[in-house]
Amino acid sequence: MAERLLTRFTFFERILHWVVGVTFVLLLATGLAFAYPALFWLTALLGGGPSARVLHPWVGVLFTAGMAAMIVVWFRDMFLSDSDRRWLRAVRAYATRDSANVPPAGKYNAGQKMFFWVQGVLAVVFVASGVALWFPAAFGASFLQWMRLAHYLATLGGGLFLIVHVYLGTVAYPGTARAMIDGTVTERWARHHHPRWHEEQTRP
Numbered sequence: 001m002a003e004r005l006l007t008r009f010t011f012f013e014r015i016l017h018w019v020v021g022v023t024f025v026l027l028l029a030t031g032l033a034f035a036y037p038a039l040f041w042l043t044a045l046l047g048g049g050p051s052a053r054v055l056h057p058w059v060g061v062l063f064t065a066g067m068a069a070m071i072v073v074w075f076r077d078m079f080l081s082d083s084d085r086r087w088l089r090a091v092r093a094y095a096t097r098d099s100a101n102v103p104p105a106g107k108y109n110a111g112q113k114m115f116f117w118v119q120g121v122l123a124v125v126f127v128a129s130g131v132a133l134w135f136p137a138a139f140g141a142s143f144l145q146w147m148r149l150a151h152y153l154a155t156l157g158g159g160l161f162l163i164v165h166v167y168l169g170t171v172a173y174p175g176t177a178r179a180m181i182d183g184t185v186t187e188r189w190a191r192h193h194h195p196r197w198h199e200e201q202t203r204p
C-alpha cells in the first residue's frame with residue numbers, strides 16, 4: 001500500500017522558493033564570473049558578458065522581491081524556541097546522524113531556521129551594496145569600495161551556505177527535495193526528521 005503523504009509546502013511557497021533559488025544561482029554564477037576571469041564563461045547563463053552585466057541587477061530585483069515575499073510568508077515559523085535551543089546544543093548528534101540524541105524538531109529544525117535568518121541578513125547586504133554599485137555616480141569612491149567588499153563577502157558566504165543547503169535537501173536526506181517539488185513528504189520522512197510537526201499533522 002502506498003505510504004500516506006503529508007503536505008509540507010503550498011504551491012505559492014514553492015513558487016516563491018524557486019524564484020529565490022533560480023535567481024540566486026544566476027546571480028551567484030554571473031557575480032563570480034565578473035570577479036574571476038577563469039569563470040567568465042558562466043556569463044553565458046545570461047546571454048554573454050555584456051548582457052549579463054545589464055541583466056545581473058535586474059535579476060537581483062527579482063531575487064529581492066522573491067526573498068521579501070518569502071520572509072513575509074515564513075518569518076513567523078522561524079523564531080527559535082527553547083526546544084530549538086536544545087536542538088542547537090545537540091547539533092553534533094545531528095551532524096553525526098546519532099538520531100537518538102537529536103531533540104525532536106518541529107516543522108523546521110533550528111539549523112533550517114538559522115539558515116533562513118542568515119540568508120535574510122545576507123539579502124539585505126546584497127541589496128544595499130548592490131544598489132550602490134548599480135548607481136555608482138551617486139556615491140563616493142571609498143564608500144563604493146566598501147560596498148564592493150560587502151557584496152563580494154556576501155556572495156562567498158551565501159554561496160557556501162547554499163552548497164550546504166542543497167546538499168542537506170538532496171543527497172544527505174533523500175525524500176526532502178520532493179517537499180519543494182510536489183509539496184509533499186512521506187509520513188515516515190516526517191516522523192524521522194520533524195517528529196513534532198508529524199505529530200501535529202497526524203493528531204486526530
Ligand code: HEM
Nearest residue numbers: 008020021022024025112115116119166169176177179180
Ligand atoms: C538552488 C537550489 C536549492 C535547492 C535544491 C533547495 C532545496 C530546498 C528544499 C528541498 C527545501 C525543503 C526542506 C524541508 O522541507 O525541510 C528547502 C527549503 C528552504 N530553502 Fe531552499 N533550495 C535551494 C535554494 C535556496 C535558496 C537560494 C534559498 C535562499 C537564499 C533557499 C532558502 C530556503 C529556505 C529558507 C527554506 C526553508 C528552511 C529550510 O529548509 O532550510 N533555498 N530548500
